[in-house]
Each structure stands twice: as C-alpha cells, then as structure tokens.
Amino acid sequence: MTKEELKIKITEIHPEAIIDESGEWLNVSVEAAAFRSFAEQVRMDELDLDYVFCLTCVDWKTHLTMVYHLSSTTHRHNIVIKVKLDRNKPEIETICDIWRTAELHEREVFEMYGVVFLHHPDLRLLILPDDFVGYPMRKDFEDPINMIKL
Amino acid sequence: MFSLEGLTNFIHEWLNGHLPATFALLVEFVIVGVAAIGLFAVLGLGLVWMERKVAAVMQIRLGPNRLGPKGIFQTSADTVKLIMKEALTPSNADKFLFNLAPFIVIIVAMLILVPIAFARNFQIWDINIGVLYVTAVSSLSVIGILMAGWSSGNKYSLLGAMRSGAQIVSYELSAGLSIISIIVLTGSLKISDIVASQENGWWIFKGHIPAIIAFVIFIIAATAETNRAPFDLAEAESELTAGFHTEYGGMKFALFFLSEYINIFIVCAICATLFLGGWMPFHIGSWTAFNHIMDYIPSSIWFFGKTIFLIFVIMWFRWTFPRLRVDQLLNLEWKYLLPISMFNVLLMTLMAIMGWHF
Amino acid sequence: MFEEIGTTEEGDLIINVGPQHPATHGVLHLVLTLNGEIIKKVEPHLGYIHRSIEKMCESLSYRQFIYVTSRMDYLSAHINNHACALIVEKGLNVEVPQRAQYIRVIMDELTRIASHELWWSAMSMDLGAFTPYFLAFREREKINEIMEETCGARLTMNYMVPGGVMTELHPDFQEKVKSFIVDFKKTLHEYDELITGNVIFQNRMKGVGYISKEDVITYGCTGPVARASGLRSDIRKIAPYDVYDKVEFDEIIETGGDCFARYQVRIKEMSQSIRIIEQLIDNIPEGDFQAKTKAVLKLPKGEFYQRVETARGELGVYIVSEGAAQPYKIKFRSPGFSNLSALDHMVRGHKIGDFIAAMGTLDLVIPDIDR
Numbered sequence: 001m002t003k004e005e006l007k008i009k010i011t012e013i014h015p016e017a018i019i020d021e022s023g024e025w026l027n028v029s030v031e032a033a034a035f036r037s038f039a040e041q042v043r044m045d046e047l048d049l050d051y052v053f054c055l056t057c058v059d060w061k062t063h064l065t066m067v068y069h070l071s072s073t074t075h076r077h078n079i080v081i082k083v084k085l086d087r088n089k090p091e092i093e094t095i096c097d098i099w100r101t102a103e104l105h106e107r108e109v110f111e112m113y114g115v116v117f118l119h120h121p122d123l124r125l126l127i128l129p130d131d132f133v134g135y136p137m138r139k140d141f142e143d144p145i146n147m148i149k150l
Numbered sequence: 151m152f153s154l155e156g157l158t159n160f161i162h163e164w165l166n167g168h169l170p171a172t173f174a175l176l177v178e179f180v181i182v183g184v185a186a187i188g189l190f191a192v193l194g195l196g197l198v199w200m201e202r203k204v205a206a207v208m209q210i211r212l213g214p215n216r217l218g219p220k221g222i223f224q225t226s227a228d229t230v231k232l233i234m235k236e237a238l239t240p241s242n243a244d245k246f247l248f249n250l251a252p253f254i255v256i257i258v259a260m261l262i263l264v265p266i267a268f269a270r271n272f273q274i275w276d277i278n279i280g281v282l283y284v285t286a287v288s289s290l291s292v293i294g295i296l297m298a299g300w301s302s303g304n305k306y307s308l309l310g311a312m313r314s315g316a317q318i319v320s321y322e323l324s325a326g327l328s329i330i331s332i333i334v335l336t337g338s339l340k341i342s343d344i345v346a347s348q349e350n351g352w353w354i355f356k357g358h359i360p361a362i363i364a365f366v367i368f369i370i371a372a373t374a375e376t377n378r379a380p381f382d383l384a385e386a387e388s389e390l391t392a393g394f395h396t397e398y399g400g401m402k403f404a405l406f407f408l409s410e411y412i413n414i415f416i417v418c419a420i421c422a423t424l425f426l427g428g429w430m431p432f433h434i435g436s437w438t439a440f441n442h443i444m445d446y447i448p449s450s451i452w453f454f455g456k457t458i459f460l461i462f463v464i465m466w467f468r469w470t471f472p473r474l475r476v477d478q479l480l481n482l483e484w485k486y487l488l489p490i491s492m493f494n495v496l497l498m499t500l501m502a503i504m505g506w507h508f
Numbered sequence: 509m510f511e512e513i514g515t516t517e518e519g520d521l522i523i524n525v526g527p528q529h530p531a532t533h534g535v536l537h538l539v540l541t542l543n544g545e546i547i548k549k550v551e552p553h554l555g556y557i558h559r560s561i562e563k564m565c566e567s568l569s570y571r572q573f574i575y576v577t578s579r580m581d582y583l584s585a586h587i588n589n590h591a592c593a594l595i596v597e598k599g600l601n602v603e604v605p606q607r608a609q610y611i612r613v614i615m616d617e618l619t620r621i622a623s624h625e626l627w628w629s630a631m632s633m634d635l636g637a638f639t640p641y642f643l644a645f646r647e648r649e650k651i652n653e654i655m656e657e658t659c660g661a662r663l664t665m666n667y668m669v670p671g672g673v674m675t676e677l678h679p680d681f682q683e684k685v686k687s688f689i690v691d692f693k694k695t696l697h698e699y700d701e702l703i704t705g706n707v708i709f710q711n712r713m714k715g716v717g718y719i720s721k722e723d724v725i726t727y728g729c730t731g732p733v734a735r736a737s738g739l740r741s742d743i744r745k746i747a748p749y750d751v752y753d754k755v756e757f758d759e760i761i762e763t764g765g766d767c768f769a770r771y772q773v774r775i776k777e778m779s780q781s782i783r784i785i786e787q788l789i790d791n792i793p794e795g796d797f798q799a800k801t802k803a804v805l806k807l808p809k810g811e812f813y814q815r816v817e818t819a820r821g822e823l824g825v826y827i828v829s830e831g832a833a834q835p836y837k838i839k840f841r842s843p844g845f846s847n848l849s850a851l852d853h854m855v856r857g858h859k860i861g862d863f864i865a866a867m868g869t870l871d872l873v874i875p876d877i878d879r
Contacts, residue, residue: 054826101726128558137562
C-alpha cells in the first residue's frame with residue numbers, strides 16, 4: 001500500500017490520529033488511552049501489520065514518546081506509531097500478546113525509561129541488576145561512578 | 151626370540167629359591183602391583199599424548215611439539231601441573247563420597263587388568279572365568295561415577311551421572327552378548343584358552359559374518375561404556391560443562407581422566423583378545439611356513455599393536471562424529487544393537503553346532 | 509492467542525546455563541527449568557556485557573559513533589558500521605561514489621562468510637564434533653588476512669566513514685579475494701562431507717527446535733532464522749542498499765523451520781555471498797573511494813531509520829536528531845535480541861541436547877543482544 005492509501009485506511013480506523021508524512025514512513029501519533037485498540041486494529045485489519053521490527057522510547061525531557069515501528073510481511077508497508085506519555089507517570093498498555101517480540105523489548109524500555117506496561121505478564125528488570133535504581137536512558141540520569149557520557 | 155615368559159619364570163624361580171614359598175608369593179604380589187601402577191602411569195601418559203596427536207592429525211594441525219621430541223613430555227608436564235594443584239572439595243559436597251569416588255573408579259580400572267594376557271604366558275592371573283570377570287568388574291565403575299555425580303552437590307554433575315548410569319547399564323548388554331557369541335565358538339571363558347583357540351586364525355576371520363557383526367557391536371558398545379565421544383553424554387562438554395567431574399580438580403580430576411584412558415585400553419585389549427587373537431600372531435590355517443615367519447614377531451608386539459590400532463579407531467570416532475542425544479543413545483542400544491546382537495548369538499550358536507566355521 | 513509463560517513447580521530442576529558456560533559462547537545467562545531432561549521453560553537474564561552503547565552514542569559525533577558499533581555484533585562489525593554510515597549519508601543526502609559502494613558490498617559479504625564460518629565451527633562444537641572448529645578457523649583466517657591488509661584490523665575493521673570507505677584498497681586485494689574464492693568453493697564441499705551428511709548430525713538437527721512462519725513473524729525473528737521458516741526477510745532484497753540491487757543472488761528460503769533448515773540456510777548463504785563477490789570483484793569502478801563531506805557532520809532535525817542485513821539478521825538503526833553534531837537519541841534494533849526471545853518457544857518440551865542445538869543454530873552473539 002502506498003502512503004496515501006495507508007493514510008486513508010488509518011483515518012478510517014482512528015479518526016483522531018495525527019498523521020505526519022514528512023519522514024521515510026508514515027508517522028501516526030495516537031493518545032495513550034486509544035493506543036491498545038488502535039494496535040489491535042492495525043494488526044487484524046487489512047493493513048496486516050504483523051511485524052514489530054523496532055520498539056523504543058524517546059525522552060524529550062518534558063515528556064516521553066513510545067515509538068513502534070511496524071511492518072507487514074505480506075504487503076511490505078511500514079508505519080511508525082508514536083504515543084506521548086506523561087514523564088512523571090508513564091503508563092501504556094502492553095502489546096506483547098499481539099506481537100510476542102514486544103515482551104523482551106518492553107522489559108528493556110521499562111528498565112531503561114521507566115515506562116510501565118500495563119498487563120505485561122512478566123515486567124521485571126532484564127538487563128540491569130535486580131537492585132538497580134533509576135532509569136539510565138533518561139536524559140537526566142547521571143551516574144557519578146560508572147560514567148556513561150564520554 | 152624375545153619373550154617375556156623367560157623374565158617371569160626367572161623371577162619366580164629366583165624368589166622361590168631364596169625365600170619360603172609364602173614370602174615369595176607376597177613379593178610377587180608387590181612386584182605385580184608396582185608393575186600395574188607403572189603400566190597405568192605409562193599408559194595414561196602415552197594414550198593422552200596419542201589422543202592429542204591423533205586429534206592434531208584429524209584437525210590439520212601439529213599438536214604438542216615443544217617438550218621433548220614430538221612433544222612426548224607434554225603429558226608428563228601436565229601431570230606435574232595436576233599434582234601441584236590444590237585439591238578442592240566444594241562446601242556443598244558430601245565430603246567422604248566426593249573424595250572416595252575417583253579412587254573407586256581407578257581401582258575398578260586396575261582390577262580389570264588382572265586377566266589380560268599381554269604376551270605369551272605373560273598374565274597376572276589366568277582365572278578360569280576370565281571374560282566373565284571382566285564384564286562383571288567393569289560395570290562397577292558406574293558406582294564411582296554415580297557417587298561422584300551425586301556427592302558433588304552440583305546439578306550438572308547429577309545430570310551427567312544419571313546419564314552415565316543409564317548408558318553404561320544399557321550398553322553392558324550388547325557388549326556382553328557379543329562376548330558370548332565368541333564364547334560360543336571357544337567353549338571356554340579362560341583368556342588363555344580363547345587365545346589358544348585362535349592358533350589357526352583369528353575369530354574375526356574364522357567366524358564369518360556373525361563374528362564381524364559381533365566385532366562392530368562390541369566396538370560401539372565399548373565406546374559407549376567408556377563414555378567416549380560420540381557417546382560422551384556423561385561429560386557432554388557443551389551441555390553439562392564437564393558432567394560428573396565438573397567439581398573435581400587437580401589430582402582427583404586426573405584420576406578420572408586416567409581411568410578413562412585405562413578403560414579404553416582395557417576394552418580394546420579385550421576386543422583384541424576376543425576377535426583379533428590377543429597376542430597370537432597372524433596365522434593362516436595350515437600355511438606352516440607363513441605361520442612360522444609370523445611367530446618371529448614377539449607376541450607382546452602383536453598384542454600392543456592390535457590394541458593400539460583399536461584405540462586409534464576409537465579416537466578416530468571421537469574426532470569425527472558429533473554427539474548423540476540421550477534418547478537417541480538409548481534408542482540405538484535398545485531398538486537396534488540389542489535385538490541385532492541377540493539374533494547374532496543365535497546365528498553364531500547355529501554355526502557352531504553345524505561346524506560351519508573354520 | 510499465545511502460549512502461557514512457563515511455570516515452575518515443586519520438584520523441578522532449575523539450572524543456570526551461563527553466564528559462563530561452554531555453549532553460550534559469551535556471557536549469556538539462561539535459567540532452565542527442567543523436568544528430568546525435558547525443558548519446561550527458558551528464561552533469559554541479560555546484561556552481563558551491557559555497555560550502554562546507545563547512551564554512549566548520544567555524546568559522540570556522527571563520525572565517531574560508527575566505530576562503537578563494531579563492538580556490538582563483533583562478528584559482523586563491518587556490516588554494523590555499514591548501517592551507521594548509511595544512516596548518516598541518508599540524513600545528509602550524500603552521494604557515495606560507485607567505487608566505495610562496490611568495496612563496501614564486497615567487504616560486507618566477506619564479513620558474512622567469516623561470520624557464518626565461525627557459526628559453523630561453534631555450532632558443530634556445541635553438538636560435540638570438534639574437528640569442524642579448526643577447519644572453519646583455518647578458512648576464516650584467510651578472510652581475516654585480507655581484512656588486515658586492507659583495513660589494518662582483523663575483527664573490528666572500522667573501515668567505513670560517512671561517504672565512503674576510509675582508505676584505498678590494497679593493491680593485492682582483488683587477487684587475494686579471488687584466490688580465496690577458489691579455495692573456499694572446495695572448502696564448502698568439505699563441510700558438507702564432514703558434517704551435513706552425517707547420520708548422527710541429521711538426527712540431532714531434523715525436527716528439532718521447530719518454529720512456524722507465524723511464530724517467526726510474531727517473535728520478530730530475522731535473518732537465517734526467519735528464512736528457514738519460509739519468511740522472506742532479506743533486507744538486501746526488500747530494501748536494497750548500495751549496489752545490492754545491481755547484483756544477482758538468491759534469497760535462500762527453506763520451509764523446514766527446524767535446526768536443519770537454519771543450518772542449510774546459512775550454508776547456502778555462504779555460496780550466495782561468493783556469487784555476489786564474484787560479480788563485483790572484477791568490476792570495481794575507478795574513482796574516489798570517499799565522497800567529500802564537511803569536517804563536522806550535522807544531521808538535519810528529524811528521525812532516520814536504516815536497516816541492513818547482518819550475518820545474523822536485520823540490524824536497524826534509529827536516530828532522532830535535533831540538528832546537533834551528536835544524535836539526540838539512538839536505538840539499535842539488534843537481530844540477536846529478537847531471535848533470543850523465540851528460544852523458549854522453540855525448545856519447550858525438548859531435551860537439553862536439543863536446547864544446545866537450537867541455541868547453536870540461532871547464532872547468538874551476546875554483545876549484540878546486550879549492546
């Protein structure tokens with residue numbers, strides 16, 4: 001599907017979505033509350049976005065943005081879903097029962113950015129030691145002993 | 151013609167001439183014990199060196215080549231290193247069993263040396279149930295391995311020991327049955343009788359196809375019984391780190407390591423005795439002149455030559471094949487080797503009764 | 509819709525495979541829940557070699573950050589660098605000279621062969637066959653020598669710069685690569701004879717660690733793992749970069765989905781890599797090996813994503829730029845991370861030996877997983 005067709009389709013599914021066409025792929029911004037149902041629809045619908053190839057979070061100092069790169073293995077089109085989260089209490093529904101790969105990726109985002117994934121089956125620290133405090137990938141994280149910044 | 155027979159007779163007569171009979175026997179015990187330990191040490195060093203050289207040839211590299219000519223002192227240096235290492239006992243281990251296990255394994259290996267005929271009339275004890283004795287004693291080593299695995303207090307060791315238990319118990323059966331198929335031909339369990347019965351040709355040639363089948367099955371079972379690759383599931387380096395001897399270090403590990411090589415030597419010696427005539431030179435039926443020429447080669451060379459060839463075959467397996475999985479290993483035994491060897495015994499019996507063999 | 513996360517019951521044996529274990533080839537820590545020899549659950553514990561490369565890159569310039577990525581998937585270091593160079597070029601709209609593109613692709617494919625050879629040797633050793641290890645390292649050495657002569661390094665090549673490659677090729681390069689190809693064709697046949705046809709090997713691999721096409725998609729597996737289950741996932745075909753659209757090669761697709769299929773995909777991929785090199789090696793055009801770029805690179809404000817096919821699968825680099833000389837945010841989507849997540853699904857209900865075989869065919873490189 002071309003960008004135009006994708007845009008029409010996505011507007012049908014979720015009229016409130018803000019669509020940005022400037023990048024390589026279509027950027028769709030969704031509110032956190034509507035994200036889960038939107039994700040289910042793009043997976044199931046004729047968009048058939050069955051493949052999550054990147055899942056990460058960006059810390060904008062004022063807020064966090066979850067970024068999901070989705071792709072379709074049948075139609076070969078890609079979209080990017082962005083969800084803005086409150087930095088003080090970042091919470092979003094999990095998608096790991098829709099795309100299993102998200103399970104480990106969400107755990108990584110959870111420990112690095114502190115985003116809580118609701119209904120995630122096993123939300124624990126994955127990479128960091130069990131007693132680690134803080135969210136290392138946030139911009140304001142400073143560790144005086146193990147300096148990450150060069 | 152060189153023979154070890156003269157040496158033993160000389161010692162025996164000299165001792166009996168100078169000492170009372172009981173003391174002479176006791177001194178002979180000591181001599182035999184020292185000789186056995188000496189053989190152990192030499193075999194251990196030699197076979198480990200041989201293994202490394204065989205591996206090197208298979209893998210297109212040089213192998214040990216620094217210490218002494220062709221690196222023959224490499225294994226001695228390794229032994230010195232192992233002796234000097236601290237003998238650790240893990241705090242979780244059952245200390246008594248943990249320290250006892252390597253000795254059980256090595257004592258069992260030593261006991262099986264008893265009936266083996268190294269050369270013409272050169273044998274520690276020509277016991278009349280020789281082969282039965284070997285099969286009976288060799289299965290004791292599994293006790294040592296289970297003990298080592300259980301007492302280490304390590305899950306890898308435990309898994310390795312359990313695998314080893316299942317494996318050795320299973321493969322005893324087909325090894326035993328292939329031994330029986332030769333016993334059917336010889337009619338005696340005594341090692342000297344078995345060797346003497348091959349005066350006019352080795353059983354592998356005289357016994358037709360059943361003997362060859364029995365030989366192949368025996369080699370497979372022997373490899374499995376000594377926990378060698380491709381049946382090294384008890385150690386399974388990539389799965390269980392080192393299996394039952396994960397927690398052992400220094401000389402205690404060296405004893406396990408040594409017993410592995412001694413066991414290889416013993417099974418190969420038994421195999422050579424049963425199928426390839428032991429110390430008996432290569433004879434062909436009634437070719438008297440040919441047989442006479444063959445007799446000029448000392449019997450000890452025949453024995454060690456055959457045994458080392460079989461050891462080489464087993465080493466060749468190790469550096470060529472991947473490892474089996476535990477269920478495949480047991481399938482191979484219970485579904486293939488055991489039925490085949492049972493049938494083979496029947497065939498052999500029929501052949502012996504009808505007198506079809508040479 | 510998906511199977512539940514495995515549970516641990518009283519009486520189960522829990523084994524830590526790693527962080528130091530002969531089969532993990534690095535500091536991977538997997539917690540196995542066993543019922544006897546049967547695996548009930550595999551749980552990864554990562555982070556033993558986590559160096560926070562993503563955070564480090566946030567304070568490095570666009571010229572510098574490329575070289576940190578060599579340390580992620582060290583076996584395909586060159587391809588990692590390629591991804592980073594491409595994303596910077598994409599952001600700056602730099603036209604890379606044809607000569608540089610040819611050199612990059614040849615080096616990529618050499619790296620892929622070297623990586624697959626190391627995989628072949630390590631996987632065979634996991635299965636208990638020791639000899640392949642030495643045979644493959646012997647061949648890999650030749651590639652390393654070519655790399656050393658051209659880039660000065662054997663493992664972390666650092667040959668890429670934004671806009672081309674760092675130095676001119678060594679005069680012997682073409683000749684050496686050609687003689688390597690001649691040797692390697694014989695060696696590939698040797699591999700087949702030694703291992704592929706072996707009965708024990710086939711029994712260990714066939715039907716083991718099966719994963720279906722649907723599962724491959726949902727677990728986000730890429731590279732040979734995905735292709736062995738019938739998913740077309742080669743980025744070189746889907747979104748060609750540099751001169752991959754000019755060369756002819758087949759995307760290897762197997763439908764078995766088991767360890768043997770994954771094995772075959774990688775073995776066949778090596779001969780496809782040879783095919784690519786053969787097409788390019790005699791036709792390297794004359795010209796510059798590097799485009800002229802500014803001393804300080806600044807990507808325009810925006811987001812960039814670049815995918816390349818490493819030896820292990822799809823590597824994605826995601827950069828958020830604020831127009832500064834350093835990336836604002838960088839994310840590496842590593843192939844190993846996603847492939848690892850499918851391991852539990854593959855081996856549940858199998859035996860320990862199968863677990864080792866499945867892990868071997870996933871071709872995990874631990875720094876690639878942890879980053």
